[in-house]
Amino acid sequence: MRALTWQGTHKVQVDTVDDPEIINPRDAIxxxxxxxxxxxxxxxxxxxxxxxxxxxxLGHEFMGEVVETGPKSTLQKGQRxxxxxxxxxxxxxxxSTLQYSCCSNSNPVEKQDISANVYGHAMSGxxxxxxxxxxxxxxxxxxxxxxxxxxxxxxxxxxxxDEKVLFLSDILPTGWMAAENAEIQPDDTVAVxxxxxxxxxxxxxxxxxxxxxxxxxxxxxxxLELARQLGAxxxxxxxTSVLDALMDMSGGLGVDAVIDAVGMEAHGFAIxxxxxxxxxxxxxxxxxxxxxxxxxxxxxxxxxxxxxxVYGGMADKFPxxxxxxxxxxxxTGQTHVQRYTKDxxxxxxxxxxxxxxxxxxRLPLEQAADGYKNFKEQQDTWTKVILKPxxxxxxxxxxxxx
Amino acid sequence: MSEDARKxxxxxxxxxxxxxAAGAGAFISSQxxxxxxxxxxxxxxxxxxxxxxxGAYDVVxxxxxxxxxxxxxxxxxxDFANLATFMENIVSVKPTGADGRSVWTILAPAGRTVxxxxxxxxxxxxxxxxxxxxxxxxxxxxxxxxxxDAPGERGTRVGVRxxxxxxxxxxxxxxxxxxMREPNIQARHDLKRFKMLMEAGEIATSANRKDKTRAAKQxxxxxxxxxxxxxxxxxx
Numbered sequence: 188m189r190a191l192t193w194q195g196t197h198k199v200q201v202d203t204v205d206d207p208e209i210i211n212p213r214d215a216i217x218x219x220x221x222x223x224x225x226x227x228x229x230x231x232x233x234x235x236x237x238x239x240x241x242x243x244x245l246g247h248e249f250m251g252e253v254v255e256t257g258p259k260s261t262l263q264k265g266q267r268x269x270x271x272x273x274x275x276x277x278x279x280x281x282x283s284t285l286q287y288s289c290c291s292n293s294n295p296v297e298k299q300d301i302s303a304n305v306y307g308h309a310m311s312g313x314x315x316x317x318x319x320x321x322x323x324x325x326x327x328x329x330x331x332x333x334x335x336x337x338x339x340x341x342x343x344x345x346x347x348x349d350e351k352v353l354f355l356s357d358i359l360p361t362g363w364m365a366a367e368n369a370e371i372q373p374d375d376t377v378a379v380x381x382x383x384x385x386x387x388x389x390x391x392x393x394x395x396x397x398x399x400x401x402x403x404x405x406x407x408x409x410x411l412e413l414a415r416q417l418g419a420x421x422x423x424x425x426x427t428s429v430l431d432a433l434m435d436m437s438g439g440l441g442v443d444a445v446i447d448a449v450g451m452e453a454h455g456f457a458i459x460x461x462x463x464x465x466x467x468x469x470x471x472x473x474x475x476x477x478x479x480x481x482x483x484x485x486x487x488x489x490x491x492x493x494x495x496x497v498y499g500g501m502a503d504k505f506p507x508x509x510x511x512x513x514x515x516x517x518x519t520g521q522t523h524v525q526r527y528t529k530d531x532x533x534x535x536x537x538x539x540x541x542x543x544x545x546x547x548x549r550l551p552l553e554q555a556a557d558g559y560k561n562f563k564e565q566q567d568t569w570t571k572v573i574l575k576p577x578x579x580x581x582x583x584x585x586x587x588x589x
Numbered sequence: 590m591s592e593d594a595r596k597x598x599x600x601x602x603x604x605x606x607x608x609x610a611a612g613a614g615a616f617i618s619s620q621x622x623x624x625x626x627x628x629x630x631x632x633x634x635x636x637x638x639x640x641x642x643x644g645a646y647d648v649v650x651x652x653x654x655x656x657x658x659x660x661x662x663x664x665x666x667x668d669f670a671n672l673a674t675f676m677e678n679i680v681s682v683k684p685t686g687a688d689g690r691s692v693w694t695i696l697a698p699a700g701r702t703v704x705x706x707x708x709x710x711x712x713x714x715x716x717x718x719x720x721x722x723x724x725x726x727x728x729x730x731x732x733x734x735x736x737x738d739a740p741g742e743r744g745t746r747v748g749v750r751x752x753x754x755x756x757x758x759x760x761x762x763x764x765x766x767x768x769m770r771e772p773n774i775q776a777r778h779d780l781k782r783f784k785m786l787m788e789a790g791e792i793a794t795s796a797n798r799k800d801k802t803r804a805a806k807q808x809x810x811x812x813x814x815x816x817x818x819x820x821x822x823x824x825x
Contacts, residue, residue, distance in 0.1 A: 210799055211791040212790065276793075279789070283656065291781075296792075297778065297803065324795070334793065
């Protein structure tokens, strides 16, 4: 089959690789119909997540048709399913308490040592996201092997097209859980850093949950415009003193809850971020945390800090004093996707949530490498890229010659 | 060997049913006595987590919580032939017919195998199985697995403690570690595989093809090893 493989920093390519096959009884094989490039794939593209090996198949947002099932799979051939990016067994302590992204069984034993050493506990398995989270082949491919197919995949009714439901795999539940973690109350002002797909879904979710005001912070005009269309007020951090603006827009109280939908590769000209960037470049293992620092400064006393943005290492100059002295609550984590898929599918079906407004580009899988490059370099307008293995490629000849 | 020494090895819960071989017991006992004079305050931590040495023996341990009933886990473990399904280094465990005795064929570094004959020294249905190597085995080892109810609905706490004399001393252990045959890592991995098998009904793999799984590679390795052994026997 054809699949997008990681070869090194800023080097991905579509290769011919072995088709996957059923290995464990609960497995299913899915023929991919739509898959997306996630903002967190850019962390892999940029080489700031450890544990990738050349040839690894990326992609953790995908859906498709069931073409093969193991003896203990509950799926049927021909069903359309969206697959959560978190691989969860459904039976361990964590799964049974709905903390699916903490599953203790999905990361193969020999891969658990990496994260157990770095974080004190082993992470669960994730699709296409380095060997630290299992080394599972991802879904930016024609086919994918899905373990625990009786627990994860959600069956999609025929009348809902791919693009409406694809984001149930990651960014929609991630944005939703980010808003849930902010414990939004009706009179709240909520500030969201980052108007990428997760930030945009967090904004939409916060408004659905009844926040009186949502303020979006970014520097890309088009992305800020998308946030505004959802009903948020916007701040361009290149033009505005963010802390002063937020203080005033929240009536001098400070914002009630903050959501960091930026993560470890924050932009910004502040001195702290320049130092973080330098350290990240020389492999110092430091995450760039300037957005999170600003969020912690902006949130009111006793406020809530929600962190859906991805971090992987250590942070320098982290304002632990502000967290303690202001009495903040922090909630974060990889998304417990399986907890949300059913409810969110219903909200897509009844029109509560709009899931297609952010899609900017649709490409054949063969052009996935272009998709990564543009998603990385033209972030303002390339807001979300969908890859379709079956789509015909208009400039295929150019690709073959390249 | 004193009651204190035994407690030191197996933890404060004690382990009355299991006696160490006389030599090892004396060694551990003397180590322990010296230290006891300096520090009389014992804590509640498991014995194997102590920062002190157990003399010639290494002691490893690990506990996992498995969301299955105690009796079911005990029953699966009690059939020693099942151990090869989740213990990566075990080629086979075969009962020898003699009461409670089995021969364990274990993969060692460089494709070799080591055989250890053990006897069950304590067996409490649903709670505990303890074994030790019989005199004259290639590896001097003893171990036990305990099954305790976890709080509330959490299932069972399964604890494994193994004491062993590293083959060929420190050097042997260093070499073993290179090949992932280090008992501490192995015990931890094996116990996690047991948990996967009991909870999820299968052992997680990220391989995409049947011949690329660790289990498949392991099977071919143990086949190679048994062929090597046959060759060795033939040449001997």
